[in-house]
Amino acid sequence: MALLETGDLFASYGTGHVLNGISMTVEQGELVGIVGPNGHGKTTLLRAISGLMPSCTGAVRLGGKDVLGTAPQRIAQMGLVHVPQGDLVYKDMTILENLLVGGYANRSAQRSEAQLEKVFTLFPKLKERAGQTASSLSGGERRMLGIGRGLMMADCRLLMLDEPSLGLAPVVIDQIYDSIDGLREAGMTIVIVEENIARVAEHADRLHLMDGGHFVWSGLPGEMEENKQIIDTYLGA
Amino acid sequence: MTEALNLLSVEKLTKAYGAMKAVNELDFTVRRGEVLGIGGPNGAGKTTLFDLLSGVTPATSGRITFDGHDITGLTAPQICHLGLSRTFQLNAVFNSMTVRDNLRTSAYFGRENRMLPGLRFDAAANASADEVMELTQLTSYAHATAGSLPVLQLKLLMIASAIVSHPKLVLLDEPVGGLNPGEIETCAAVFRQLRDFHGTTIVVIEHVMSFMTAFADRVMILHHGAKLHEGPADSLAENQDVVDVFLGVSGAAESRKGKMAGGQGDGAS
Numbered sequence: 254m255a256l257l258e259t260g261d262l263f264a265s266y267g268t269g270h271v272l273n274g275i276s277m278t279v280e281q282g283e284l285v286g287i288v289g290p291n292g293h294g295k296t297t298l299l300r301a302i303s304g305l306m307p308s309c310t311g312a313v314r315l316g317g318k319d320v321l322g323t324a325p326q327r328i329a330q331m332g333l334v335h336v337p338q339g340d341l342v343y344k345d346m347t348i349l350e351n352l353l354v355g356g357y358a359n360r361s362a363q364r365s366e367a368q369l370e371k372v373f374t375l376f377p378k379l380k381e382r383a384g385q386t387a388s389s390l391s392g393g394e395r396r397m398l399g400i401g402r403g404l405m406m407a408d409c410r411l412l413m414l415d416e417p418s419l420g421l422a423p424v425v426i427d428q429i430y431d432s433i434d435g436l437r438e439a440g441m442t443i444v445i446v447e448e449n450i451a452r453v454a455e456h457a458d459r460l461h462l463m464d465g466g467h468f469v470w471s472g473l474p475g476e477m478e479e480n481k482q483i484i485d486t487y488l489g490a
Numbered sequence: 491m492t493e494a495l496n497l498l499s500v501e502k503l504t505k506a507y508g509a510m511k512a513v514n515e516l517d518f519t520v521r522r523g524e525v526l527g528i529g530g531p532n533g534a535g536k537t538t539l540f541d542l543l544s545g546v547t548p549a550t551s552g553r554i555t556f557d558g559h560d561i562t563g564l565t566a567p568q569i570c571h572l573g574l575s576r577t578f579q580l581n582a583v584f585n586s587m588t589v590r591d592n593l594r595t596s597a598y599f600g601r602e603n604r605m606l607p608g609l610r611f612d613a614a615a616n617a618s619a620d621e622v623m624e625l626t627q628l629t630s631y632a633h634a635t636a637g638s639l640p641v642l643q644l645k646l647l648m649i650a651s652a653i654v655s656h657p658k659l660v661l662l663d664e665p666v667g668g669l670n671p672g673e674i675e676t677c678a679a680v681f682r683q684l685r686d687f688h689g690t691t692i693v694v695i696e697h698v699m700s701f702m703t704a705f706a707d708r709v710m711i712l713h714h715g716a717k718l719h720e721g722p723a724d725s726l727a728e729n730q731d732v733v734d735v736f737l738g739v740s741g742a743a744e745s746r747k748g749k750m751a752g753g754q755g756d757g758a759s
Contacts, residue, residue: 290639290670337609338668340580351494378533389507392579392664393697418577421670422531422697423741424734448670452740 256281262311264301271297275465284443286453289463295446302334304328332410337405342387364407372401413444455490497522503552512538513570514715525692527706535715536695543567544576576651576661593619600655626650662694699744
């Protein structure tokens with residue numbers, strides 16, 4: 254049984270569908286990359302899976318359980334972590350408080366502490382500045398904090414990252430992808446939305462290319478070369 | 491009278507937040523017509539530097555000279571009216587206004603002080619808005635509400651808002667982050683036109699190294715608010731400190747690739 258399955262998923266923000274019947278499966282332990290031009294539904298797909306899209310039809314199953322229509326916080330408690338795009342940290346709270354919020358579903362303070370150690374190892378900068386408010390961080394540092402907050406959940410079964418490399422220095426992107434590899438080796442299932450197809454192809458088991466709310470190509474990273482034409486058509490690579 | 495070679499010069503510029511110096515005694519110059527790239531680790535002070543140059547935040551000490559004027563301590567509108575404008579990392583447009591109205595507003599208020607704004611935009615503002623929409627390929631979006639724009643068009647609108655007042659110097663803060671290669675090329679084409687046909691001087695912060703090395707004439711790397719490296723774009727990967735704190739292994743590889751692409755003329759150069 255696939256850990257995540259969507260069937261004929263449609264979603265809209267009111268005018269026209271942004272998702273036009275997405276069917277995908279993500280197996281336990283797999284890393285799936287979703288690429289495609291901006292404005293064609295990648296972020297909306299993650300939002301629909303997390304329960305953040307109010308008008309949504311089709312099916313979303315997490316661990317075999319139908320979760321479409323379930324409140325987002327309930328879905329999160331089932332072990333789905335969604336690290337969104339952008340600047341969504343609590344600016345008036347300290348860095349440490351922001352991180353602890355990410356561990357709200359953890360069963361004990363010890364588990365949160367263990368996760369906190371892992372996050373601080375990945376982003377030493379957050380440890381140095383743990384007591385400062387998030388508003389003192391630069392744009393890129395806030396992205397680190399957002400990713401770190403996502404990694405605070407101890408019982409994460411599915412990690413969804415929306416453009417983890419956006420706004421980060423190249424050396425930090427390397428570190429993030431190294432830690433993604435580490436999480437995978439430990440058995441984590443991961444979905445990544447990424448603009449940089451070459452980067453995600455180095456790590457993903459399978460790729461989906463999205464355009465106009467459809468998957469226009471799906472395949473293995475090794476099959477990219479023979480499908481170069483279709484990929485270049487959509488990405489201008 | 492000949493114009494000075496340097497359009498911008500910065501001397502001992504410092505911004506302190508308590509004991510932390512976000513920008514620390516920084517000296518650098520920007521020549522007329524050049525493209526200067528600025529890189530550095532997250533939190534190095536890059537955006538703070540733009541805030542100081544554009545008057546969004548006052549400097550703690552030091553001096554900024556722009557086009558012969560000492561602009562240290564001037565307000566953001568005063569600096570904008572002298573011909574220095576900027577973009578922001580995150581969305582900074584008027585979401586509920588159309589693309590054209592955003593640009594007319596920037597053109598009208600960006601060029602001179604309006605003590606008694608008129609009830610309608612003047613002909614010059616309308617003409618500038620139409621001209622810059624063409625340059626940035628936004629003409630077909632003229633009547634779209636800014637808040638409803640796709641990511642690429644939103645980025646182009648932010649760039650258009652900054653250049654519609656015909657600045658001498660434009661500061662671009664991560665203009666191509668989050669865009670795919672085809673979209674980056676669309677933006678790069680706009681920047682090349684600005685540089686080549688409008689003579690605009692450009693300072694750009696960016697983490698996308700393939701873009702940076704292909705487009706910038708010179709690159710300055712900041713670390714802890716100070717200069718870690720300064721030199722031609724292809725010199726980055728040769729400096730081990732830059733590789734260690736900023737580029738990493740794949741960034742160094744990408745910076746070499748970007749240079750090659752630039753040499754072949756199919757990159758962003």
